[in-house]
Amino acid sequence: MGKVDHGKIEEAVRLILEAVGEDPEREGLLDTPKRVAKMYEEVFWGIGEDPKEYFKTVFHEDHEELVLVKDIHFQSMCEHHLLPFYGKAHVAYIPRNGEVAGLSKLARAVEAVSRRPQLQERITAEVADALAEMLDPLGVYVVVEAEHMCMTMRGIRKPGSKTVTASAHGIFDQDDSKRAEIISLIKMS
Numbered sequence: 001m002g003k004v005d006h007g008k009i010e011e012a013v014r015l016i017l018e019a020v021g022e023d024p025e026r027e028g029l030l031d032t033p034k035r036v037a038k039m040y041e042e043v044f045w046g047i048g049e050d051p052k053e054y055f056k057t058v059f060h061e062d063h064e065e066l067v068l069v070k071d072i073h074f075q076s077m078c079e080h081h082l083l084p085f086y087g088k089a090h091v092a093y094i095p096r097n098g099e100v101a102g103l104s105k106l107a108r109a110v111e112a113v114s115r116r117p118q119l120q121e122r123i124t125a126e127v128a129d130a131l132a133e134m135l136d137p138l139g140v141y142v143v144v145e146a147e148h149m150c151m152t153m154r155g156i157r158k159p160g161s162k163t164v165t166a167s168a169h170g171i172f173d174q175d176d177s178k179r180a181e182i183i184s185l186i187k188m189s
């Protein structure tokens with residue numbers, strides 16, 4: 001937090017309002033530049049955050065079976081249009097030698113990489129890579145499903161269309177049936 005230059009954003013928002021033919025001095029818009037700066041501070045707090053930080057603390061547990069945290073809701077901003085895309089991430093891994101991460105840290109990693117101008121593919125890969133590098137697990141599989149506002153409120157305008165991306169390491173990369181198992185678990189309510 002605190003990395004955002006509020007003054008610069010406020011100036012830019014006033015310019016955009018002028019450029020689209022609005023009057024930034026009218027009552028309803030007077031505080032808008034300030035609000036947008038505050039909003040960007042919140043939605044872009046993940047700029048410069050390293051998701052690997054969340055996997056520095058590892059617990060030792062006699063568990064070498066699947067761990068899946070599914071339905072991790074996230075919101076991000078597409079870097080092409082600065083419009084939101086949002087949906088759910090599902091993060092699965094199989095620990096090696098009983099080395100497990102805190103469950104909340106999987107969600108924290110998703111959150112950190114979402115809160116910056118992004119591409120859905122990159123969110124998927126950044127979470128998978130961080131987990132693979134820090135825990136060296138037997139396998140990692142990250143699946144992300146999202147709806148992109150830049151495809152619904154402008155451009156091609158296809159509301160309801162969902163984009164699904166996946167990134168696999170280790171066992172999940174090599175074994176189709178392991179990936180299928182995760183997909184069926186994701187579909188379960």
Ligand SMILES: Nc1nc2c(ncn2[C@@H]2O[C@H](COP(=O)(O)OP(=O)(O)OP(=O)(O)O)[C@@H](O)[C@H]2O)c(=O)[nH]1
Binds near residue numbers: 079121
């Ligand atoms: N691969 C990928 N593409 C994305 C993502 N978010 C938005 N896009 C796409 O980025 C592309 C940008 O295409 P451009 O042709 O440069 O921009 P544009 O003229 O606004 O494109 P249209 O959306 O087709 O009108 C579009 O096809 C978007 O759908 C994402 O997370 N991943």
Ligand SMILES: [Zn+2]
Binds near residue numbers: 078080081082083
């Ligand atoms: Zn976009």
